[in-house]
Amino acid sequence: MRRTRTTGVIALAATAALALAACSSDDGGGDTDADAGSETTDTMEEEEGAGGEGLTIGIKFDQPGLGFMDGDTPSGFDVDVAKYVASELGYSEDQIEWVEAPSAQRETLLSTGQVDMIFATYSITDERREQVSYAGPYFVAGQDLLVAADNTDITGPDALDGKNLCSVTGSTSAQRIKDEYSEGVNLLEQPGYAECVTALTSGQVDAVTTDDIILAGLGAQPANAGQVKVVGNTFSEERYGVGIPQESEQCEDINAALTQMIEDGSWQEYIDAATEGTGYTPNSDLNPPEFDPCDM
Numbered sequence: 001m002r003r004t005r006t007t008g009v010i011a012l013a014a015t016a017a018l019a020l021a022a023c024s025s026d027d028g029g030g031d032t033d034a035d036a037g038s039e040t041t042d043t044m045e046e047e048e049g050a051g052g053e054g055l056t057i058g059i060k061f062d063q064p065g066l067g068f069m070d071g072d073t074p075s076g077f078d079v080d081v082a083k084y085v086a087s088e089l090g091y092s093e094d095q096i097e098w099v100e101a102p103s104a105q106r107e108t109l110l111s112t113g114q115v116d117m118i119f120a121t122y123s124i125t126d127e128r129r130e131q132v133s134y135a136g137p138y139f140v141a142g143q144d145l146l147v148a149a150d151n152t153d154i155t156g157p158d159a160l161d162g163k164n165l166c167s168v169t170g171s172t173s174a175q176r177i178k179d180e181y182s183e184g185v186n187l188l189e190q191p192g193y194a195e196c197v198t199a200l201t202s203g204q205v206d207a208v209t210t211d212d213i214i215l216a217g218l219g220a221q222p223a224n225a226g227q228v229k230v231v232g233n234t235f236s237e238e239r240y241g242v243g244i245p246q247e248s249e250q251c252e253d254i255n256a257a258l259t260q261m262i263e264d265g266s267w268q269e270y271i272d273a274a275t276e277g278t279g280y281t282p283n284s285d286l287n288p289p290e291f292d293p294c295d296m
């Protein structure tokens, strides 16, 4: 795709291999053409353009209903939204390379050109905007708590005194606990929410905290169903944006795709599919959301 090509191609061994293969077969050995040398990258860029090289998209691999990787098949709301946007930008599904984007690595993946876009329950924040840009938001969730099914004393964030809590490194969820509710709370940080749920079901922690829609998906997994419940007392607005590198010029095009996705009913269809059987309903006052201006 069109962006700062060289960095992305070099950073991605697999993509680079494909790109080089495409180059040598398409132009009969671009390097040896009369205009080779410094022109090589430009030639590849022109010939491949949108729809040639492919698109590298960061998603979660361990959040059922949102971003989940089963073998090499990704699924979930973020994946559906990503495929829709990619298609509107001219990429077929087989041109998408899916890369795992754990919470703590998202800014780095974008700013080093390892991914072109991130659809990974990625809240838009001013702090993150110092390193990355966003299109959207395309969904608004809220931070909540997951507790044991028989728990009655953890009713919200103000009832965490003396409790052991688990969240994920690099998330707004962990940061909010540290910033606003740290007193008397023992926070265990893990690389992903699935590890936190294991800590909860094994009795190591009293609660897991992150966005309600993530907790609902994890809680409905057959292994956890009946053992845990979402408290249902949200204490933030998590506005999920499409993460893009700061130098990207694709915000407007992505927003146009998101608008169409909402207007043609796909957004509702994807949300329904993602939350089916979880007991979760999106906050209809906040969804589907208004977009931020692209020049923020």
Ligand code: GLU
Residues within 6 Å of the ligand: 103, 120, 121, 122, 123, 168, 170, 171, 172, 173, 210, 211, 214, 238
């Ligand atoms: N939406 C929050 C965030 O972006 C929490 C979920 C996550 O870690 O992906 O940090």
